[in-house]
Amino acid sequence: MKAVVMTTAGEPEVLQWQDVSEPQIEQPNQVLIQLKAAGINPIDTKIRSRGTFYPDQMPAILGCDGAGIVKAVGSEVKNFKPGDEVYFCGGGLGKQGTGNYAELAVVAEHFLATKPKSLSFAEAAAAPLVLITAWEALYDRARLEAGQKVLIHAGAGGVGHVAIQLAKLKGAEVYTTVSSPDKARLVRQLGADEPILYQQTNFVETVLKLTNGTGVDIAFDTVGGQTFFDTVNAVKVYGDLVTILEPNYSLGTLKVARNRNLRISLELMLTPMLSGLIEAQQHQAEILQQCATWIDQEKLKIHLHQTFPLQEAAKAHKMLENGSITGKIALII
Known part of the structure; x- marks a missing residue:
């Protein structure tokens, strides 16, 4: 063959x-x-x-x-x-x-x-790979429930675009980061409630504004690097942060995450x-x-x-x- x-x-x-x-x-x-x-x-x-x-x-x-x-x-x-x-x-x-x-x-x-x-x-x-990854991250690791607020990074990407839809199927309110107006239009079509153009605005400040200062229940990091550590500040006390990448601790610490009692989950399908x-x-x-x-x-x-x-x-x-x-x-x- x-x-x-x-x-x-x-x-x-x-x-x-x-x-x-x-x-x-x-x-x-x-x-x-x-x-x-x-x-x-x-x-x-x-x-x-x-x-x-x-x-x-x-x-x-x-x-x-x-x-x-x-x-x-x-x-x-x-x-x-x-x-x-x-x-x-x-x-x-x-x-x-x-x-x-x-x-x-x-x-x-x-x-x-x-x-x-x-x-x-x-x-x-x-x-298959992106469906399983998003499902395990949101449903199995973070235990997503109806009515929760979720931040999904790179919502127009492979994992992100199905994660938005799986979150909406559970009845969540979804915010997602994107790099362009075209991608913002795509994620809206997929059900995202609020696209965040991260190159033009600080996504943490935007999320805190959207949640009246409390942060999201769940954040799903598909980007890694500095984004992982920055995202800690956008998650509410006792919230969940799931990442599909290994954190690089030369870029930050989990001190704020510990103070907020966050549940940190690693997802590798x-x-x-x-x-x-x-x-x-x-x-x-x-x-x-x-x-x-x-x-x-x-x-x-x-x-x-x-x-x-x-x-x-x-x-x-x-x-x-x-x-x-x-x-x-x-x-x-």
């Missing part, structure tokens, strides 16, 4: 279009999928530039997110059959025999969910995959199944910025690393 293979760590050019052996079902719970599209996420570009989680198993096929058609199933697979359309987040971290920048993939059944019928394969492939936690992987598939229902009910949208043919994965990586895109990028297979 054809695949885009990472031959070594480095610039996008290390992604090479090659012929590779077809993956085979080796366990009774595995499913062979004819991939139609693969999502691209920042984790892909980080792995490509820094090296995979399994450096002794190079070369590697990247891509955690995929969507396609079931081609064959193992003897113990219960919920899927050949011909079913599926989407999932599984593999692509450098482990041999995994990855979705390819024509075929073998994935354990418990990663899979039925593809939303109303989405193209490209839209579906763009969705890759943990179940990296640690082999089957029940957590099943929970993530259940998240995708519920999101598929909401998507088909037109309660949740996936914003696909652009697609590239699979063989142009390097170009897609360059676009993502250049920044300023809205929503997601996907590869057409």
Whole structure:
């Protein structure tokens, strides 16, 4: 089969279009999928530039997110059959025999969910990682409830644009930071109550003004760096701050967060995959199944910025690393 293979760590050019052996079902719970599209996420570009989680198993096929058609199933697979359309987040971290920048993939059944019928394969492939990340951050870590006020950073980005919608589905009031009027219009269309143009105004001051000086119940940091520490000042006493990035303590301290009794949560949706936690992987598939229902009910949208043919994965990586895109990028297979 054809695949885009990472031959070594480095610039996008290390992604090479090659012929590779077809993956085979080796366990009774595995499913062979004819991939139609693969999502691209920042984790892909980080792995490509820094090296995979399994450096002794190079070369590697990247891509955690995929969507396609079931081609064959193992003897113990219960919920899927050949011909079913599926989407999932599984593999692509450098482990041999995994990855979705390819024509075929073998994935354990418990990663899979039925593809939303109303989405193209490209839209579906763009969705899993960001949906799971936003769901776990807001629903599982922060325990979002109706009526709460939420600040979501980078609301027009991949994670941010679905986080806004998941927060609104729970009945929250949503404020979100964006960099331009165009992105402000997009996030309003997605349900945000108050876009904050952070390059023109201090987001902490704006949030405090919007909340009569108390701060938000929950802040979701998808940016990291100094933004994480600045955000502490926008969260109310006994509030929640969730981040998807590791805090850099050379940029600040958590003294104010401690004084406010904030609950600080770290969200990494890759943990179940990296640690082999089957029940957590099943929970993530259940998240995708519920999101598929909401998507088909037109309660949740996936914003696909652009697609590239699979063989142009390097170009897609360059676009993502250049920044300023809205929503997601996907590869057409």
